Amino acid sequence: MSGRLAALVTGAHGQLGHDLVTVLGSRPDVLPVWGPRHADLDIGDAVAVERYVGDWASSARREGAARLVIFNAAAYTAVDAAEKDEPAALRVNAAAPGFLAAVAQSHGARLVHVSSDYVFPGDATTPYPEEAPVGPLSAYGRTKAAGERAVLTAAPEQAYVVRSAWLYSAHAPSFVRTMARLERSRDTVEVVTDQRGSPTWSYELAQGLLALVVRGAPPGIYHCVCAGEASWYELARAVFEELGADPDRVRPVSSDRFARPAPRPAYSVLGTFRWDREGLPALPHWRTALHTALARAAVST
Numbered sequence: 001m002s003g004r005l006a007a008l009v010t011g012a013h014g015q016l017g018h019d020l021v022t023v024l025g026s027r028p029d030v031l032p033v034w035g036p037r038h039a040d041l042d043i044g045d046a047v048a049v050e051r052y053v054g055d056w057a058s059s060a061r062r063e064g065a066a067r068l069v070i071f072n073a074a075a076y077t078a079v080d081a082a083e084k085d086e087p088a089a090l091r092v093n094a095a096a097p098g099f100l101a102a103v104a105q106s107h108g109a110r111l112v113h114v115s116s117d118y119v120f121p122g123d124a125t126t127p128y129p130e131e132a133p134v135g136p137l138s139a140y141g142r143t144k145a146a147g148e149r150a151v152l153t154a155a156p157e158q159a160y161v162v163r164s165a166w167l168y169s170a171h172a173p174s175f176v177r178t179m180a181r182l183e184r185s186r187d188t189v190e191v192v193t194d195q196r197g198s199p200t201w202s203y204e205l206a207q208g209l210l211a212l213v214v215r216g217a218p219p220g221i222y223h224c225v226c227a228g229e230a231s232w233y234e235l236a237r238a239v240f241e242e243l244g245a246d247p248d249r250v251r252p253v254s255s256d257r258f259a260r261p262a263p264r265p266a267y268s269v270l271g272t273f274r275w276d277r278e279g280l281p282a283l284p285h286w287r288t289a290l291h292t293a294l295a296r297a298a299v300s301t
């Protein structure tokens with residue numbers, strides 16, 4: 001990468017945002033990262049976004065930044081709560097990213113907007129390609145699909161929409177941390193076998209997003225997930241194995257066992273076809289990433 005990169009990370013205290021700040025902060029060719037927490041910047045507040053991005057862009061130019069990039073890791077991620085308050089989710093997941101894309105473009109900055117496997121209906125049997133038609137089942141999925149459209153309409157030549165899936169991290173609540181906690185507190189745990197996806201460590205996704213920007217890949221939609229696929233049951237067993245516990249303490253059940261407000265796609269594995277065609281570095285297999293995450297004792301509570 002020639003010249004220094006200036007990065008602004010929204011949602012910097014979420015799973016992905018935190019890891020993005022860590023990954024970007026370790027690079028000598030990246031200026032000190034601006035990572036506002038939700039209380040510092042509500043991305044749904046257009047006036048605040050315009051002012052904040054303007055301040056950041058001016059500062060970056062003064063520091064001699066060669067490239068400006070906004071990573072939007074902020075989102076309304078309460079999948080079940082969104083069923084009851086879709087307008088609230090829409091404000092953060094669709095209206096805000098569209099506005100962020102327009103403001104980024106006006107400052108000559110690229111936007112990396114993160115989207116979700118939940119934009120797909122989940123009736124596939126092989127990994128979804130980037131160009132597959134979306135068909136969300138849930139309110140959350142609808143708002144994420146609307147966010148993709150808003151971003152690509154506002155800044156088709158500048159913005160990346162990167163779909164990822166089944167994120168877990170070291171520092172925030174996630175399925176992996178929940179399984180680690182239940183391993184300590186329960187004899188057995190029931191986990192569903194009939195939902196398959198692409199478990200992805202947020203730290204690996206953060207590295208992937210940086211690689212996309214550094215490479216200067218063409219704008220548009222990409223999928224970025226750890227390789228391979230698993231059911232929640234298989235992921236839970238893998239967590240138990242990593243912790244040295246008997247994986248047979250994880251009991252297979254079907255989704256009917258846990259009625260939840262938002263329907264989940266049965267099969268939402270993402271194919272990284274375009275990512276691979278662009279020669280971007282593949283993320284490790286989900287099992288390897290899980291091992292690394294847990295070996296670092298990162299995901300332990």
Ligand SMILES: NC(=O)c1ccc[n+]([C@@H]2O[C@H](COP(=O)([O-])OP(=O)(O)OC[C@H]3O[C@@H](n4cnc5c(N)ncnc54)[C@H](OP(=O)(O)O)[C@@H]3O)[C@@H](O)[C@H]2O)c1
Nearest residue numbers: 011013014015016038042043074075077116164165166167
């Ligand atoms: N988690 C997954 O399994 C998954 C799967 C596929 C895609 N994704 C996508 O990946 C991205 C990152 O997800 P994540 O798991 O890192 O989410 P997360 O841990 O829930 O973090 C989201 C962050 O956004 C912040 N936020 C919410 N509303 C905001 C607003 N109006 N203005 C500014 N910040 C706001 C939250 O702050 P508060 O908590 O203080 O509100 C939180 O820090 C999201 O776009 C998500 O849709 C996630």
